[in-house]
Each structure stands twice: as C-alpha cells, then as structure tokens.
Amino acid sequence: MLKHVHFSSSNLAPYRCKTPTRDSVSLSSTLSFGSSAGHELMSSRSSSTSSLQEISSPPQPPKVVLKIYTRVLCADMEYKTLCISPDTTSKEVVRSLLNKFRMKHRDPNLFYLTMEVWMRKTGVPIRSLMVLDDEARPAELQACHPREEAKQLTSSRPLCRFMLQMRRGGLVKIYDGCLMAESLYKSLLVSDRTTVEELIQLVLHCYNSIERPNLFSLYEISTSNNYERKLHPHDLPILIQHAWPDPKQFVFHLRKNTLGYQKRKESLESQSSLCFRLYV
Incomplete structure (x- = not known):
C-alpha cells in the first residue's frame, strides 16, 4: 500500500x-x-x-519674385519687387503696389499692368507689348516665357518686364461732412468703371476709417430743382456726372444710413442685455 x-x-x-x-x-x-x-x-x-x-x-505653391516698374506712381523709384504666388492676378498686384506706396486713397481701377517682351527671330530684337487684363496671372506669364532667348539678346535690357500704367479718369467731388464736420468735400480722381461702393471705400480710406461702405450711401442732389436721388451701389458716378446738363447744379453727397445704424445699435443693445441676463 x-x-x-x-x-x-x-x-x-x-x-x-x-x-x-x-x-x-x-x-x-x-x-x-x-x-x-x-x-x-x-x-x-x-x-x-x-x-x-x-x-x-x-503643400503651398512656391512664391515667385516679380519686378514691376512703377514710375507712374513714384518718379524717384524705378521699380518695386513683389513676392507673389502663381495664382495672384493683375488686379491683386495693383492693390499690393498701392498698399506698398501707402496710396489706399488712389483708385485701383485707374491702373493696369503691361508686359513688355523682347524677342529675336529675324536677327533684330523685336519688342512686343501686351496689356494684361484684371484676371491675368503675371507669375505664370513670366514662367511661360522662354529663357533661352535671353542669351541671344546682346543689349542690357531685360527679356521681359512688367510696367504699371495709368488710365484716364475724371474728378469727382463728394461732400463728406458726415465723416468729418470740418471737411467740406473731397475731390478724387476715379475711373469710369469705378462703382459707387468703391468710391465710398476710397473716401473712407482718406480718413483711415475702418467702417464698412454699406453703412453709407451716395446721393445725387440738384441744387436748382430741389431734387435728390439715392444711387445704387453698382452705379458708375463718372457716367452719371457726364450726363448732367449743367455740372454746377448737381453735387454728390455722402450720408450715413440712419436705418442701418439704428438696426446695428438695436442689435448691439440686445446682445448686451442677453449677456447681462446670462451673467445674472
């Protein structure tokens, strides 16, 4: 066991x-x-x-260095260099130049870009000048131009260059006492394609105001017929001015929208009261 x-x-x-x-x-x-x-x-x-x-x-597209000759803005400065993207349009380049020269009160519709190209096909350099529209892209145009032809040119001029040009415009007198009581009027040189909304923005730039243009309206007033008309934001002041039978009897007046101002004030008051109730 x-x-x-x-x-x-x-x-x-x-x-x-x-x-x-x-x-x-x-x-x-x-x-x-x-x-x-x-x-x-x-x-x-x-x-x-x-x-x-x-x-x-x-990934962001690479930046392109663009040299623009700007004697039309400043006689003492031959050119200005900008660093732009391939998608930057000519209109955006013009606005950037005005900001660089601190000329926000100048009408950007008065300016445009041209591209000067030198080519040699018959043994003699040939100059070609192209007017760029507002939606053209200078960086792409500069990249598409063949660089091999630069070695064939014996002169010291660049192969292609961009120049800022200026269109003809007209003077518009705007009575702007609503912005500053001491001011009587502002005379601005604008293009015939400039709208009422863009003109109001230029007047605000003269005073370095940060208010929105839609808070103001432009009125056409006849001093002899006792009549006034509120202009649409897309109306063209230069064309309206050209249609006046006697320019001395018509003026442009800038006024602040009282209805819009009242609505904005009521909205701010309601928001402040709501915040107060939530806090209590």
Missing part, C-alpha cells in the same frame, strides 16, 4: 512541474503577441494621423 502511494506521488510530480512550464510558455507567447499587435496598432494610428495631416494641410 505504501509502495503504491509512493509510486503515484512520484508519477504525479513530473506533471506538476510540467504544467506550470506549459502555462508560463503560453503566457509569454500571449504577451509577445499582444505587444506586437499593439505596436502594429500604434504604427497604423500614427500613419493614419500623418496622412490626415497631409490631407488637411496641402
């Missing part, structure tokens, strides 16, 4: 030793599998995050 018990205990001992070994092996294998899976999960998350960042922030 004792011998049988001794034999059974000895036979069970190896199984007791092997069982933990098997458990430890299976546990370690499980841990190793979990760590590799976690690593792959982290790597997939990081890759997806980086891909989302690439989608949310697309």
